[in-house]
Amino acid sequence: MPLKAHRPITPSSRYTELPNFAELTKKKRPEKGLLVERKRKAGRNAQGRITIRHRGGGHKRFVRLIDFKRDKHDIPAKVTAIEYDPNRSARLALLTYKDGEKRYILATLNMKVGDVLMSGAAAEPVEGNALPLNKIPAGMPVHNLELYPGKGAQMVRGAGGSAEIMAVEGGFATVRLPSGELRKIHENCIATIGQVGNIEHQNISLGKAGRKRWLGIRPTVRGVAMNPIDHVMGGGEGRSSGGGHPRSPWGKLAKNKKTRNKRKTSKRFIVQRRK
Numbered sequence: 289m290p291l292k293a294h295r296p297i298t299p300s301s302r303y304t305e306l307p308n309f310a311e312l313t314k315k316k317r318p319e320k321g322l323l324v325e326r327k328r329k330a331g332r333n334a335q336g337r338i339t340i341r342h343r344g345g346g347h348k349r350f351v352r353l354i355d356f357k358r359d360k361h362d363i364p365a366k367v368t369a370i371e372y373d374p375n376r377s378a379r380l381a382l383l384t385y386k387d388g389e390k391r392y393i394l395a396t397l398n399m400k401v402g403d404v405l406m407s408g409a410a411a412e413p414v415e416g417n418a419l420p421l422n423k424i425p426a427g428m429p430v431h432n433l434e435l436y437p438g439k440g441a442q443m444v445r446g447a448g449g450s451a452e453i454m455a456v457e458g459g460f461a462t463v464r465l466p467s468g469e470l471r472k473i474h475e476n477c478i479a480t481i482g483q484v485g486n487i488e489h490q491n492i493s494l495g496k497a498g499r500k501r502w503l504g505i506r507p508t509v510r511g512v513a514m515n516p517i518d519h520v521m522g523g524g525e526g527r528s529s530g531g532g533h534p535r536s537p538w539g540k541l542a543k544n545k546k547t548r549n550k551r552k553t554s555k556r557f558i559v560q561r562r563k
Contacts, residue, residue, distance in 0.1 A: 352392050
């Protein structure tokens with residue numbers, strides 16, 4: 289998916305690089321039966337208090353219901369469209385099963401309209417098919433990884449992402465995740481073969497502040513630019529952070545502090561931490 293550069297006729301368009309959406313085959317209306325309304329909360333919790341700062345506004349969106357479980361086994365499905373999803377970096381593929389049911393999945397790098405896909409232990413290990421980890425040959429790139437059998441995919445779902453199966457033994461598959469972490473996952477967990485498409489997503493340059501606002505992200509003010517009453521790093525003559533480490537307004541360190549719980553039970557499944 290190549291990016292589209294803009295003529296520098298305005299200051300913002302000078303650095304704007306956006307996708308050209310050439311890979312999309314259905315550019316107008318998504319599948320109506322697979323849409324649900326999305327109630328936006330602007331970073332607020334159930335009590336109405338802001339728990340995620342700098343959120344709010346933005347364009348109205350509908351949530352696309354995506355089949356992360358791939359639990360319709362041994363029934364062939366044809367790719368009938370490649371679509372845009374405003375809620376994620378990856379593209380969607382619309383599958384039409386032999387019995388007439390339609391479902392969305394994440395589109396892989398080389399997926400195109402007309403491909404026939406299948407899920408289940410009997411499926412062929414080819415791109416777009418979903419199989420248990422013990423049925424996938426070692427060294428193959430996979431995405432849409434389950435952590436618990438039957439729960440649905442939780443890992444490797446972003447644009448351009450892929451994991452690699454290193455080995456399967458003792459009821460567990462050792463998988464190298466995109467972060468470099470080596471992790472054991474139960475061999476009955478489902479994964480989809482191939483790399484997630486839209487690999488140029490990381491090179492997008494929004495170009496102007498207004499485009500960030502369309503995405504529902506509000507401005508962020510630096511702590512050192514505030515007064516001492518507003519931030520722990522505020523105040524001082526000139527540009528001064530008071531000699532302290534970067535931290536949140538409530539004093540929590542912002543860099544290099546490990547946040548994972550040391551007593552987490554899933555720690556025993558991590559073979560090697562990410563670098």
